[in-house]
Amino acid sequence: MGHLTADPEALLKRVRRIAGQVAAIERSIESRAECGAILHLVAAARGAMSGLLDEIVEAHIHEHLAKPGLSDDDRAKAAQEVIQAFRRYSK
Amino acid sequence: MGHLTADPEALLKRVRRIAGQVAAIERSIESRAECGAILHLVAAARGAMSGLLDEIVEAHIHEHLAKPGLSDDDRAKAAQEVIQAFRRYSK
Amino acid sequence: MGHLTADPEALLKRVRRIAGQVAAIERSIESRAECGAILHLVAAARGAMSGLLDEIVEAHIHEHLAKPGLSDDDRAKAAQEVIQAFRRYSK
Amino acid sequence: MGHLTADPEALLKRVRRIAGQVAAIERSIESRAECGAILHLVAAARGAMSGLLDEIVEAHIHEHLAKPGLSDDDRAKAAQEVIQAFRRYSK
Numbered sequence: 608m609g610h611l612t613a614d615p616e617a618l619l620k621r622v623r624r625i626a627g628q629v630a631a632i633e634r635s636i637e638s639r640a641e642c643g644a645i646l647h648l649v650a651a652a653r654g655a656m657s658g659l660l661d662e663i664v665e666a667h668i669h670e671h672l673a674k675p676g677l678s679d680d681d682r683a684k685a686a687q688e689v690i691q692a693f694r695r696y697s698k
Numbered sequence: 699m700g701h702l703t704a705d706p707e708a709l710l711k712r713v714r715r716i717a718g719q720v721a722a723i724e725r726s727i728e729s730r731a732e733c734g735a736i737l738h739l740v741a742a743a744r745g746a747m748s749g750l751l752d753e754i755v756e757a758h759i760h761e762h763l764a765k766p767g768l769s770d771d772d773r774a775k776a777a778q779e780v781i782q783a784f785r786r787y788s789k
Numbered sequence: 790m791g792h793l794t795a796d797p798e799a800l801l802k803r804v805r806r807i808a809g810q811v812a813a814i815e816r817s818i819e820s821r822a823e824c825g826a827i828l829h830l831v832a833a834a835r836g837a838m839s840g841l842l843d844e845i846v847e848a849h850i851h852e853h854l855a856k857p858g859l860s861d862d863d864r865a866k867a868a869q870e871v872i873q874a875f876r877r878y879s880k
Numbered sequence: 881m882g883h884l885t886a887d888p889e890a891l892l893k894r895v896r897r898i899a900g901q902v903a904a905i906e907r908s909i910e911s912r913a914e915c916g917a918i919l920h921l922v923a924a925a926r927g928a929m930s931g932l933l934d935e936i937v938e939a940h941i942h943e944h945l946a947k948p949g950l951s952d953d954d955r956a957k958a959a960q961e962v963i964q965a966f967r968r969y970s971k
Contacts, residue, residue, distance in 0.1 A: 615727045622724050629717045636706045636713065642762060643779040646754050650783040653751050656744040663737050665963050671733060672945045673959035675952040686946035688734040690938050692741040693966065756872050763854045764868035766861040777855035781847050784875065797909045804909065808902045815895050818888045824944060825961040828936050832965040835933050838926040845919050853915060870916040874923040 621659055628652040664692050712750055719743040755783050803841055810834040846874050894932055901925040937965050 632648045671677065671685035723739045762768065762776035814830045853859065853867035905921045944950065944958035 615730070619724065619727055622720060622727065626717065626720045626724065629713060629720055633710060633713050633717065636710055639706070642754075642758055643775065646758055646779055646783055649747070649751050649754055650786040653744070653747040654786050656740070656747050660740050660744050661967065663733075663740055664966060667733055667737055668945070668959050668963060672941070673952075673955040675955075679946075679948040682946040682948075684734065686941050688737055689962075690941055692737055693937060694934065695741040695745050752876065755875060759854070759868050759872060763850070764861075764864040766864075770855075770857040773855040773857075777850050780871075781850060784846060785843065797912070801906065801909055804902060804906050808899065808906065811895060811899045811902055815892065815899065818892055818895065821888070824936075824940055825957065828940055828961055828965055831929070831933050831936055832968040835926070835929040836968050838922070838929045842922050842926050845915075845922055849915055849919055866916065870919055874919055877923040877927050 621655075625652060625655050625659065628655060660692065664689060667692075712746075716743060716746050716750065719746060751783065755780060758783075803837075807834060807837050807841065810837060842874065846871060849874075894928075898925060898928050898932065901928060933965065937962060940965075 628648065629652055632645065632652060635645050635648055667685060667689055672682055672689065677685075719739065720743055723736065723743060726736050726739055758776060758780055763773055763780065768776075810830065811834055814827065814834060817827050817830055849867060849871055854864055854871065859867075901921065902925055905918065905925060908918050908921055940958060940962055945955055945962065950958075
């Protein structure tokens with residue numbers, strides 16, 4: 608089990624909040640809300656998703672790359688995972 | 699009714715796909731999946747959200763800022779909405 | 790002459806500061822500085838460049854898209870320019 | 881001496897190209913170029929700076945975080961440097 612799921616409650620709460628934001632976007636489109644309002648909801652949900660990704664990448668660097676005692680293979684794998692997340696970020 | 703909700707089906711499909719990605723993140727945390735897998739899911743969902751925001755901002759610029767015949771107030775309001783989405787983007 | 794160059798001094802000062810940051814990166818590589826120091830300089834210069842782009846895009850939206858009295862062609866051209874800058878931003 | 885400066889020529893070439901882009905922005909403002917042209921130059925320079933930062937962060941992760949044989953202190957320091965660059969990225 609990884610560090611992310613050692614204490615999943617806080618992370619789950621955050622993910623469920625984002626799920627709520629996405630559901631709000633869906634309702635706003637179904638109810639033919641004003642474009643400016645929909646734009647604002649999407650920008651806010653994207654910001655929340657970026658914040659979640661920030662937190663997960665940082666935890667991943669600490670737990671699976673920098674932490675003493677990891678195997679060289681563990682570190683190489685985690686390096687690839689962080690770099691891929693980072694590349695998506697700059698896309 | 700705005701341009702976004704003139705033909706909402708395509709947009710709704712895209713938002714529901716993102717809702718599915720967020721639900722998959724939730725399940726992966728609940729089932730104590732491997733951190734690398736969770737990181738990948740979150741990076742992908744954020745990428746999808748960014749793509750959605752791109753599309754909505756572009757449509758908003760065309761429909762509520764550049765389109766002939768809009769009132770000065772409409773344009774001023776849309777300018778503020780686009781700039782706020784843009785600022786969130788660079789945060 | 791556009792709005793950007795109506796009062797170019799402030800903008801020039803900002804661009805010259807970024808030029809100074811880029812020159813500092815060059816010197817740090819030539820003098821075989823420590824990688825962490827070079828990484829920090831590049832991240833800072835990129836942040837300054839993002840800030841400059843933010844400011845220029847916002848001014849462009851106000852002056853060439855939302856401002857009363859512009860021609861439809863002017864607005865269409867400016868819309869394209871802002872969207873292209875925005876797309877690069879999300880790359 | 882770090883990995884970045886083990887073979888500095890390629891990196892220097894890239895930084896000097898960015899310096900040239902920044903100088904071109906300066907000239908375009910001084911010569912009262914059209915706003916759309918200035919916007920394009922700045923967006924392109926920012927894109928080049930982002931690409932440089934991508935490359936340096938990736939190399940830093942490989943060389944100072946994941947590489948076998950590093951000390952725990954080296955890894956902890958590099959973790960902090962990558963996270964700070966990453967945070968600036970999402971700002």
